Amino acid sequence: EDQVTQSPEALRLQEGESSSLNCSYTVSGLRGLFWYRQDPGKGPEFLFTLYSAGEEKEKERLKATLTKKESFLHITAPKPEDSATYLCAVRPNAGNNRKLIWGLGTSLAVNP
């Protein structure tokens, strides 16, 4: 069964304390992996798409990497405004691949 697992469920960091969020996936072939940021009471906001193992994408303090089994979202020197829930989703290669399979997210809090 296709599955996406994110860890940790929640993470609290001090401002400037770098860390990584994990997204492990089990799918029958990967068509794409997506990272989103969601602020409370709002819709998810697209961050990155990764398509193949070894690929990396960067945006400001965020860097996403991809292997054949997992993806990491690295947060370098985070600021309080990086506090949000980060969601990971995958699009399988097989079956009805119009649908994404979602993880439950990691809730990140960055203290000043």
Add this chain to the structure above:
Amino acid sequence: DVKVTQSSRYLVKRTGEKVFLECVQDMDHENMFWYRQDPGLGLRLIYFSYDVKMKEKGDIPEGYSVSREKKERFSLILESASTNQTSMYLCASSLPQPYGYTFGSGTRLTVV
């Protein structure tokens, strides 16, 4: 700025009422989706549409229906609202694979 617009941010309805949630996108996307999001359960797909007048059931379609008469508009209908349909409802759209989704801001529906 490309957008997915949901007609209401907050909605309070009575049990048994018929409820319409509207979603409009201005990106000429083929695919449109309705999700609900609940704490601990993540994003769950209700229905999606890959073309005008076409629809497919998602993972939790019971108690819901949808309508897509025009490419830019996708409506979610709660035939007879119940308290267990209290949730955050999110609309999204996308180009055909392998692209990710663009989400609306969400509608927080409370059924009393």
